[in-house]
Amino acid sequence: GAPVQTALAKTNPGEKRPLNIAIFSQAITALRPARVRALDGVLPTATIAQVQTELAQGRLTSEELTLYYLWRIQKYDLDKLNAVTELNPDALDLARRFDAERRAGKVRGPLHGTVALLKDNIGTGDALHTTAGAAAMRNARADRDAFLVSRLREAGVIILGKTAMTEWANWTTTGPMPGGFSALGGQVRSPYGGKLDVAGSSSGSAVAIAANFATFAVGSETWGSLVAPAIANGALTIKPSMGLISRDRVIPILDSSDVAGPFARSTADLALIMDVLVATDVNDPITAAAATAPKGFARDLNGSGLRGLRVGVIPALAPEEAPLQAQLIKSLKADGAEVVELGAQPDTFTTYGEEFLAIGFYGFKTGVERYLAATNAPVRTITEVVAYNAQSPAERAKYGQDMLEKSANTPMTSAEFAQRAQAFNLRTRTDIDKLMAANRLDLIAGTQWAVIVGIPYPPAGYPAIVTPAGYLPNGTPASYTLTGRLFDDAKLIRAAHTLSLFAPSWQVPDLRKWR
Numbered sequence: 001g002a003p004v005q006t007a008l009a010k011t012n013p014g015e016k017r018p019l020n021i022a023i024f025s026q027a028i029t030a031l032r033p034a035r036v037r038a039l040d041g042v043l044p045t046a047t048i049a050q051v052q053t054e055l056a057q058g059r060l061t062s063e064e065l066t067l068y069y070l071w072r073i074q075k076y077d078l079d080k081l082n083a084v085t086e087l088n089p090d091a092l093d094l095a096r097r098f099d100a101e102r103r104a105g106k107v108r109g110p111l112h113g114t115v116a117l118l119k120d121n122i123g124t125g126d127a128l129h130t131t132a133g134a135a136a137m138r139n140a141r142a143d144r145d146a147f148l149v150s151r152l153r154e155a156g157v158i159i160l161g162k163t164a165m166t167e168w169a170n171w172t173t174t175g176p177m178p179g180g181f182s183a184l185g186g187q188v189r190s191p192y193g194g195k196l197d198v199a200g201s202s203s204g205s206a207v208a209i210a211a212n213f214a215t216f217a218v219g220s221e222t223w224g225s226l227v228a229p230a231i232a233n234g235a236l237t238i239k240p241s242m243g244l245i246s247r248d249r250v251i252p253i254l255d256s257s258d259v260a261g262p263f264a265r266s267t268a269d270l271a272l273i274m275d276v277l278v279a280t281d282v283n284d285p286i287t288a289a290a291a292t293a294p295k296g297f298a299r300d301l302n303g304s305g306l307r308g309l310r311v312g313v314i315p316a317l318a319p320e321e322a323p324l325q326a327q328l329i330k331s332l333k334a335d336g337a338e339v340v341e342l343g344a345q346p347d348t349f350t351t352y353g354e355e356f357l358a359i360g361f362y363g364f365k366t367g368v369e370r371y372l373a374a375t376n377a378p379v380r381t382i383t384e385v386v387a388y389n390a391q392s393p394a395e396r397a398k399y400g401q402d403m404l405e406k407s408a409n410t411p412m413t414s415a416e417f418a419q420r421a422q423a424f425n426l427r428t429r430t431d432i433d434k435l436m437a438a439n440r441l442d443l444i445a446g447t448q449w450a451v452i453v454g455i456p457y458p459p460a461g462y463p464a465i466v467t468p469a470g471y472l473p474n475g476t477p478a479s480y481t482l483t484g485r486l487f488d489d490a491k492l493i494r495a496a497h498t499l500s501l502f503a504p505s506w507q508v509p510d511l512r513k514w515r
Helices: 001-010 022-028 032-039 048-056 064-082 091-103 147-154 203-210 225-231 269-275 285-291 319-334 348-374 380-389 402-408 412-436 450-454 487-500
Strands: 084-087 113-117 158-163 216-221 237-239 259-264 310-313 338-341 443-448 463-472 477-483
Touching: 022 048, 022 064, 022 091, 022 216, 032 064, 048 269, 048 285, 048 338, 064 084, 064 091, 064 113, 064 158, 084 113, 091 158, 091 348, 113 203, 147 237, 147 269, 158 203, 203 216, 203 225, 203 259, 203 310, 216 269, 225 237, 225 402, 225 463, 225 477, 237 269, 237 487, 269 463, 269 487, 319 338, 319 443, 319 463, 319 477, 348 380, 348 402, 348 412, 348 450, 380 402, 443 450, 450 477, 477 487
Parallel strands: 113 158, 113 216, 310 338, 310 443
Antiparallel strands: 084 158, 216 259, 237 259, 237 463, 443 477, 463 477
């Protein structure tokens, strides 16, 4: 490890990587203020289908769309929201290429010429780094695109850059580290006000979508890292079923729980993105399931996705959510769902947390080290990461690194891990299946954090979806979360789409007033 430490020590010691927007400064000036105002009137609430209409009818080009997002990042993200950590120097070239294809009559599909941001644990084989927010990974680049990135590129998506994340996907410390903080990325802030919690590790991706820095974004979840930031920041997300989306070249916490998923502005958008991302990948054998699982996510979004379903509603966790809870139940019934009001569920972290951590320490160490070796990273072991941080802890491990230390020193063996991880996943599945069978449920729903706290859907590999539901009295975004059984993803998208039709409309955060 010594030569690696010496090489790393020459880099900036764990300081935040400045966002290099200067490479686009001249191009951005071509976007006149009147044009920005016109696009501001269309794009912040536009669905992918509406963006495609603008592109197809020649009222917008992908180059201009990319410039518009860059303009907004320069204006509202730089030293403010801090959601974007790095921009792809090739973004405008990619946009021009997809514009040329469109002019030549080649449109690759419904995502052609749209613009995406990726969480900084998703590998790209381009000029962008893939760092998981860690100082020790400052100069790390993936050796090639993650399979899911290849799928996006083939669909004609412009990869605009990387989004900030909680460092190592929040597997750094049990100390008081806020969500959205990393040594390389700094602190992500909410578009609804800088003092609000941005939650979970995919916070940069969720904030980027709420703030309209891209057409859509991709994050990842081990336990709540898609769902929580979507709730906190007024974005939509789906945490897909295990086996639908490849985990290839995504820096993991725990392979047996990790899933990548999209953030977007509508359920129809989530469906279109899922139609591209869900595919079988030879690099990830678990995705064999994608060949036979129900697909066609964008079909049948007709506003009757709840009719005839039995939906269990779990109690809200806070008294101020009572009106939101009543609104959820009323909306479910309005489309013909049968509502079963469930009792309070045990806190999943109390019930399962100890075992999840024990398995996670080993899974994180082996999974990350496998990624580091495969991508020829500047560090090769968690022990080296810990040692690197210890050289300059104030900059590199501001809130401590006890979880990294426990991972580096885990006494678990591979045989014990395999047995315990499988047993843990089975236990969480069995617990959910029992609850659903006892109440003859098709889906489970809740407001705000109720589903994350009450249902162990992530280790079970089950899907969950978040859709905005208005605002709480203090102005923070309110959401509904739905979960179901394995491969109920299309059913969840239809149900959430229907719920969204009854919810108060989403309001664009006014970033001019941001503080």
